[in-house]
Amino acid sequence: MTTRNFPAIIAASLSPLAFLAPIGAHAQATLDASASLEASTDIRDRGLSQTGGKLGVALDGSLPITQNLVIDAKAETLRGSNRNGDSQFGLEIAPHFVASSEGWDFTAGARGHIYADAGELDYVELEGSVSRTLGPAWLTLNADYAPSQDAIGGSNLYLQANLGLGIPGTPLTAYAGVGHTMGTTSNAVRAVRLRPDGDYTDWYLAIERAHLNFTVGMELTGTSIDQDAARDTRYWDNDTGTRVSGYMRVAF
Template sequence: MLAGHAVPAAAQMASDPTVTLEAASDERRRGLDWSDGDPVLRGTVSVPVAQGLSLDGAATTLWGSNRHGDADAVIDLGATYMRQLGGWRLSAEGRYHLFPGASGANGDGWGYGEVGAIAGFSLGPASMDLAARYAPRQSAIGGDNLYLSASSAVGIPGTPLTLSGHVGHSSGDVRDAPRATRLRPDGGYWDHGVALDWYRGRWSAGLRYANSSIDGPASRHAGASLIARVGLTL
């Protein structure tokens, strides 16, 4: 539920349907601002349908995102399959991203899909995840896109706080340069961030620092940012 960051293992292995409502001061993914610096509202749902398999969906307001054809929102739909092998969590996932309100009827021509694989390990209150996510060649993103990342999280003993961080790298082939700038505005680049989150019952809140290696004119909405959020899980 925290894009680009590890979440507590218990949340990842939930066996019941979960719904989360969240407000955040910005929507930033892989170091890139998707909401042009505006606050967002987000709703997510995860529904287990079989042992280890869940269907997932999320809707986030974008308020006319310049990065995504003036889209008013992004809807993420997909599925996740997870296996626990000893201390390891192995996951495979597929996602499709829709952009209602983008240029063209129903955002046609702006949606794109990606698949991913994640290997995670937990030791006491700490966890670490290595992930690869790949968007095959699609006209909507001007080529293909590969995102490799490593993330970690640790619960601070005796407190409701979790400290997490991540580093990631985006790369890919460019067939249509203007469209490729959606996900890679300056070619291949690194992003990184740290977050401090508070969990108490159904409530959560947090602060996240995000930054990227993108420089020059392309760094607009891709530089250092501090993001606040508050959420409620039903």
């Protein structure tokens, strides 16, 4: 793993958060530490498999430091997928500023992606989101930007809209979302990691059932990526098309 540049990059990335300080004064919610363990038939992110289409396990945690500063972390098995340089294990660390104002929730921060025994593939993204709850439904808009880095062969911007709906009278929750990935390319081989066929659009539909602290669900994902594109490059992974995956999650 290569993490020597993370402290400097994350510190620099957090400086733009100063403009959100007035919003933070309105935040009232009390945040609690939380964790969950999830097993999925295929861990997917932005329509791309992170486990080569194989079963994966992820442990998520969230730790509030202050009322407005939260550190999220995730550890997951990657099953030696091509996309992650044959790494078996991935770690994400994400400090975030959180605030609420006039019924809107805001987050802004950074996320470091670390890959065990994968060479120079670690990278950092800046993240921001805004969300609103309306009755049993909620809307979230996300923007994630990775400045140009050798590990991803350039820069990358991901925009996504997500909608969730708790189905009244049932223990079911439905989700839907659409995203678009774009960026610049300085190394065409490594750019395949986040943009296998250049700029692309992804979408998902999911439904889950929760009982106490246990959740089961199914998710359908798809992308606009040409399945025959970049097939012979180092980081190409075939699992970028339409797929159905199932998952189970327990919260602590």
